[in-house]
Amino acid sequence: MEQTATRSWVSLTFDREMSTAEVEGMKRSLGARTALQVPPAVGAAYARARQVGFARSCCPEVGALMSVLSAAVPTGGRILELGTGVGVGLAWIVHGLRSRTDVEVVSVEIDPRNSAVAAGAGWPDRVTLVVGDAKEVVPSLGEFDLIFLDVPGGLKASLFDDAITALRPGGQLLMDDMNPYWGKGRTRLPLDGNDPERLLEDSRVACARLGYASGMILAARLPDRA
Numbered sequence: 001m002e003q004t005a006t007r008s009w010v011s012l013t014f015d016r017e018m019s020t021a022e023v024e025g026m027k028r029s030l031g032a033r034t035a036l037q038v039p040p041a042v043g044a045a046y047a048r049a050r051q052v053g054f055a056r057s058c059c060p061e062v063g064a065l066m067s068v069l070s071a072a073v074p075t076g077g078r079i080l081e082l083g084t085g086v087g088v089g090l091a092w093i094v095h096g097l098r099s100r101t102d103v104e105v106v107s108v109e110i111d112p113r114n115s116a117v118a119a120g121a122g123w124p125d126r127v128t129l130v131v132g133d134a135k136e137v138v139p140s141l142g143e144f145d146l147i148f149l150d151v152p153g154g155l156k157a158s159l160f161d162d163a164i165t166a167l168r169p170g171g172q173l174l175m176d177d178m179n180p181y182w183g184k185g186r187t188r189l190p191l192d193g194n195d196p197e198r199l200l201e202d203s204r205v206a207c208a209r210l211g212y213a214s215g216m217i218l219a220a221r222l223p224d225r226a
């Protein structure tokens with residue numbers, strides 16, 4: 001029987017800044033073709049998270065995708081993050097927007113200590129940090145073109161419906177931490193055991209699983225039927 005060579009992809013994350021020379025050296029020694037580089041403002045956010053011992057920030061691969069999706073938000077658009085943490089995801093979103101001033105960004109966090117750490121970073125005027133329970137505040141926040149649903153486990157599943165309702169037609173929603181094998185010492189199933197397939201079958205959205213890094217579900221809101 002003919003054997004087909006398989007190629008695997010491995011991504012490494014380092015808990016410190018590395019110079020370009022170090023990254024290039026690492027690529028050479030590992031035979032890697034690419035390495036994801038973290039922009040300086042986002043690197044500062046990861047450093048802040050390490051300083052306060054916050055270990056639940058999104059990984060660089062997820063953040064980089066949020067940057068791209070943020071860049072694609074239409075003129076005058078709105079972005080919502082559920083679960084600010086200490087501001088790493090927000091730094092990726094703001095990086096994606098570059099100098100755009102037409103996009104409003106709202107980020108919701110239930111823990112005032114986390115939100116205070118995030119607020120300490122200083123954000124452009126178009127960014128608003130809200131302290132509150134996403135379950136309570138989402139229905140009053142209006143409509144969005146992009147939502148990063150990044151609260152823990154089962155809460156993600158219970159917020160999915162409200163988040164889809166808050167999406168404008170064509171708007172996109174990203175959920176991470178869908179890979180049960182991601183992260184050392186993970187003790188909880190993604191969505192706390194709620195079935196991701198049920199979310200994928202919601203008739204208001206088109207969904208895709210993205211299997212790399214922490215594992216994601218990306219959904220786009222379909223146009224409302226007449």
Ligand SMILES: C[S@@+](CC[C@H](N)C(=O)[O-])C[C@H]1O[C@@H](n2cnc3c(N)ncnc32)[C@H](O)[C@@H]1O
Nearest residue numbers: 056057058083084085088089109110133134150
């Ligand atoms: C995975 S972390 C968020 C990481 C952040 N999005 C980032 O990428 O840096 C999840 C956050 O959700 C917050 N959280 C938990 N329950 C919440 C709720 N009901 N409403 C809003 N935030 C909540 C937690 O306090 C925690 O900071």
